[in-house]
Amino acid sequence: MLDRLYTSPFCLGNFMFANQRPRIILKSEKDLQGMRVAGQKAAECLAWLVSQVTPGMSTQDIDDLQRDFAKREGVKLAQLGYNGFPKGVCTSVNEVICHGIPSKDVVLKEGDIIGINVTLIVDGYYGDTCSSVGVGKISDDAMRLLAVTAEATRLGIAACIPGNHLGDIGHAIQRVAEPRGFSVVRDFVGHGIGRRFHEEPQVLHYGKPGRGVRLRPGMVFTVEPMINEGVWQSKVLADGWTAVTRDGKLSAQFEHTLAVTEAGVGIMTCQNGKGEWEIPGLPTLDMSLLDR
Ligand code: MF3
Ligand code: CO
Numbered sequence: 300m301l302d303r304l305y306t307s308p309f310c311l312g313n314f315m316f317a318n319q320r321p322r323i324i325l326k327s328e329k330d331l332q333g334m335r336v337a338g339q340k341a342a343e344c345l346a347w348l349v350s351q352v353t354p355g356m357s358t359q360d361i362d363d364l365q366r367d368f369a370k371r372e373g374v375k376l377a378q379l380g381y382n383g384f385p386k387g388v389c390t391s392v393n394e395v396i397c398h399g400i401p402s403k404d405v406v407l408k409e410g411d412i413i414g415i416n417v418t419l420i421v422d423g424y425y426g427d428t429c430s431s432v433g434v435g436k437i438s439d440d441a442m443r444l445l446a447v448t449a450e451a452t453r454l455g456i457a458a459c460i461p462g463n464h465l466g467d468i469g470h471a472i473q474r475v476a477e478p479r480g481f482s483v484v485r486d487f488v489g490h491g492i493g494r495r496f497h498e499e500p501q502v503l504h505y506g507k508p509g510r511g512v513r514l515r516p517g518m519v520f521t522v523e524p525m526i527n528e529g530v531w532q533s534k535v536l537a538d539g540w541t542a543v544t545r546d547g548k549l550s551a552q553f554e555h556t557l558a559v560t561e562a563g564v565g566i567m568t569c570q571n572g573k574g575e576w577e578i579p580g581l582p583t584l585d586m587s588l589l590d591r
Pocket of ligand 1: 300301377378381382384388389398416417418427523554
């Protein structure tokens with residue numbers, strides 16, 4: 300996800316200037332095909348990493364496994380060296396919201412939750428996806444957070460249809476999380492994606508129905524809500540990357556890269572071959588806890 304401040308209207312490069320409409324690159328059918336290939340590869344990598352999560356391994360082990368995957372498949376790791384990020388994958392444990400840096404000193408233990416964010420480049424196209432998974436057996440409270448975050452992601456993505464607005468996405472996410480006592484992170488956002496990692500528009504995970512840019516076929520962006528057990532506020536640790544919850548409570552995240560099409564939502568980062576919803580990374584979740 301993108302740091303909200305990083306994409307303030309004062310930013311240069313691909314981002315907008317104050318009072319200017321965002322420059323959203325609409326994708327051709329050929330682009331969409333490239334994005335499907337990259338997305339599917341990222342999905343495959345993420346599901347494999349998720350399946351390997353076990354108590355006693357370190358987050359560096361996950362980075363190592365991802366390097367093996369990239370080598371084997373001949374794909375590039377988008378996160379490695381991105382704005383100086385030192386590793387190939389983000390591993391965000393418990394109160395870490397996002398951008399956790401893999402380390403041999405962070406050892407997973409039973410009951411933890413971990414978010415794994417994979418971004419691959421295949422033939423110049425980016426595929427970006429993230430999943431949160433329990434380490435061994437986790438508490439009902441932690442599982443409920445994962446279930447709510449997955450449901451928020453599902454309904455946020457379902458709002459990505461032509462004629463809707465960006466605000467409808469954030470609104471759908473808030474409506475899942477907030478009545479259940481959870482909060483939606485505001486400091487990091489989803490983003491357009493294509494032949495660049497981060498393009499316009501910013502995709503806020505909170506918002507008002509009917510507000511913001513109107514969604515049009517050919518737009519490709521991520522929806523990647525970060526949902527917290529406690530307050531939404533974050534802070535970044537001294538390493539300059541690791542974003543944690545202000546109150547130290549748990550945070551979870553799922554992310555898909557998707558396309559807005561005439562026919563509805565096309566999820567690039569799924570493995571079902573149909574572009575249909577599936578929980579990123581295919582973790583085993585108890586969705587019955589959603590309403591308990
Ligand atoms: N993959 C994140 C996203 O969803 C961004 C991570 S940037 C990194 O946009 F530098 F931390 F890798
Ligand atoms: Co992203």
